[in-house]
Amino acid sequence: MPYDPSAFPPFAVTVDLVVLTVRQHALCALAVRRGEPPFQGRWALPGGFVRGDEDLATAAARELAEETGLLAHDPAAPAVANAAHLEQLATYGDPKRDPRMRVVSVAHLALAPDLPAPRPGGDARSVRWAPVEDLLDQEVGYGREDEQAAPLAFDHARILADGVERARSKIEYSSLATAFCPQEFTVGELRRVYEAVWGVALDPRNFHRKVTGTPGFLVPTGGTTTRQGGRPAQLFRAGGATLLNPPMLRPEA
Amino acid sequence: MPYDPSAFPPFAVTVDLVVLTVRQHALCALAVRRGEPPFQGRWALPGGFVRGDEDLATAAARELAEETGLLAHDPAAPAVANAAHLEQLATYGDPKRDPRMRVVSVAHLALAPDLPAPRPGGDARSVRWAPVEDLLDQEVGYGREDEQAAPLAFDHARILADGVERARSKIEYSSLATAFCPQEFTVGELRRVYEAVWGVALDPRNFHRKVTGTPGFLVPTGGTTTRQGGRPAQLFRAGGATLLNPPMLRPEA
DNA sequence: CTGTTTATCGTCAGGCAGACGACTATGATC
DNA sequence: GATCATAGTCGTCTGCCTGACGATAAACAG
Numbered sequence A, B: 001m002p003y004d005p006s007a008f009p010p011f012a013v014t015v016d017l018v019v020l021t022v023r024q025h026a027l028c029a030l031a032v033r034r035g036e037p038p039f040q041g042r043w044a045l046p047g048g049f050v051r052g053d054e055d056l057a058t059a060a061a062r063e064l065a066e067e068t069g070l071l072a073h074d075p076a077a078p079a080v081a082n083a084a085h086l087e088q089l090a091t092y093g094d095p096k097r098d099p100r101m102r103v104v105s106v107a108h109l110a111l112a113p114d115l116p117a118p119r120p121g122g123d124a125r126s127v128r129w130a131p132v133e134d135l136l137d138q139e140v141g142y143g144r145e146d147e148q149a150a151p152l153a154f155d156h157a158r159i160l161a162d163g164v165e166r167a168r169s170k171i172e173y174s175s176l177a178t179a180f181c182p183q184e185f186t187v188g189e190l191r192r193v194y195e196a197v198w199g200v201a202l203d204p205r206n207f208h209r210k211v212t213g214t215p216g217f218l219v220p221t222g223g224t225t226t227r228q229g230g231r232p233a234q235l236f237r238a239g240g241a242t243l244l245n246p247p248m249l250r251p252e253a
Numbered sequence C: 001c002t003g004t005t006t007a008t009c010g011t012c013a014g015g016c017a018g019a020c021g022a023c024t025a026t027g028a029t030c
Numbered sequence D: 001g002a003t004c005a006t007a008g009t010c011g012t013c014t015g016c017c018t019g020a021c022g023a024t025a026a027a028c029a030g
Helices: A056-068 A132-136 A156-173 A176-180 A187-198 A204-213 B056-068 B132-136 B156-173 B176-180 B187-198 B204-213
Strands: A012-023 A026-033 A047-049 A083-092 A103-111 A127-131 A218-225 A233-238 B012-023 B026-033 B047-049 B083-092 B103-111 B127-131 B218-225 B233-238
Touching: A012 A056, A012 A083, A012 A156, A012 A176, A012 A187, A026 A056, A026 A132, A026 A156, A026 A187, A047 A056, A056 A083, A056 A103, A083 A156, A083 A176, A083 B083, A103 A156, A103 A176, A103 B103, A127 A132, A132 A156, A156 A176, A156 A187, A176 A187, A187 A204, A187 A233, B012 B056, B012 B083, B012 B156, B012 B176, B012 B187, B026 B056, B026 B132, B026 B156, B026 B187, B047 B056, B056 B083, B056 B103, B083 B156, B083 B176, B103 B156, B103 B176, B127 B132, B132 B156, B156 B176, B156 B187, B176 B187, B187 B204, B187 B233
Parallel strands: A012 A103, B012 B103
Antiparallel strands: A012 A026, A012 A047, A026 A127, A083 A103, A218 A233, B012 B026, B012 B047, B026 B127, B083 B103, B218 B233
16 A cells, blocks of 8 residues: 555544443433534533544543543552543544544543532533433434433434443443442442442342452441441442452343 | 634544454464555554545444455344454554554454455455464564564554453353354354353353353254264354343353 | 264252341431 | 331342263264
8 A cells, every 4th residue: 555645534533521420329421511513502521632642541531630620540559539430432433423524532431429529620611410311311303492401412422322331331240330439438329329320229138248248349448337327337448359250230121 | 612723633543453263273363464664574453544434333344344355244134154243442542653643543353253265365465364372472572583473563462452352251241252153053163262262161061051041142053064073063043142141151260 | 883072961069149037226206 | 215217237048050070972983
């Protein structure tokens, strides 16, 4: 193949972020309001252009910090407050996905605990946590003028759906559900994470047996808390294990 | 954010392919010899630039057809001979991964049955199936002048390793192992696929019970074959099921 | 006919998950 | 303070699945 410059069409490369958290028993995603065309006024996933000298993971971590103040969790470093799990999700490159130009977006998935300051954002654009159900259930042309209810801009509904599905399946066989919890948490709080992400009810007794019986999943800190009411519960931190074997089983049907 | 053209550094976007098959009890990947710098003469994964009006999946399917003659399997269409499974793997965008310019590569994973014509290739470059073990075990600067033994160009060793790991884990919980088999195959042939991909020995009796007992995994065609020697074996086609529940268990340790 | 190879069916014990009963320790309410 | 509601924790039992492995079946090679 000769060195033909016309064989290298220029692309813009962006990172888009699916940032998930669990708030009030619901799986929520971060959405930002677009301030300029196209899709002006519509909600979209946070994201931005990759800089010329920047790695993809670096760009995703930078965008995450800009939008939420969260740091990407470095597996080599000890646990840090305000750290989120960040991983690459998939890449979307339909030629018509952005009407302005040819854009390839490398989507990333971030999982964060419910922020004590639900006020994310660096700049002044409006930002909100929205239940993923609300963001995904909006059909095009449904006729509602409610600006909260328009479907996501670009192909972001598809990206969000892929990210949610990734999170749902990944908490089955990994300890990633702890990324939704604060540094110290109870078995019940972890169970509510699974229930919110999967949208099911789990038996508290079997769940307790399973997670406390899986080596390396949870390590007790010694403390207890009663913040949920009822009998005080033991506090745990995430253990070193990343893969759960055997996995957590998602109830079928 | 104002519309600043300098905020959109131009990227070249490529697709690279991890094409896997099982040959003679070994998991093999397709490698092509580079005919030009950089890494001239070294082996690399097949791939090429995404065209200006082309989707990523389309570009990957085109490259696959150019290199191997395989068609990407369309889940909506009935099974076709010479069809391979094709899925997006991950995207690699380190600023220094290509010394010539800023290139983002969207890697794809293809799984194909052992081709009756092991002579892949459209153009005249040399192409070969190599055991993944050979391609990955080559350390830099090992001193061997054997040109078959140099490490892969660019970051392709990393991409190949990621693709192999994806294949290894995905045959656990999906019926994808059948993508390595011809349209009709025996339980023993399917077992040898698992053994080659995982690099382990499996108990033929337990394997037979498991795969024939999973609804939708295999459907008997009625025929039998004796091509493996020994007692004639039933022939099967891949059933409609894509997800195996419960999954195949990869022996640990 | 005997040995070899591969396929297929069966048996058995151990482990794990779902269903669910029982008890514990707190705060809220009367 | 007794009672209740709430949430957490420990046990038991049963059924299913898996791993280990014996046994039989159907081909081919000598």
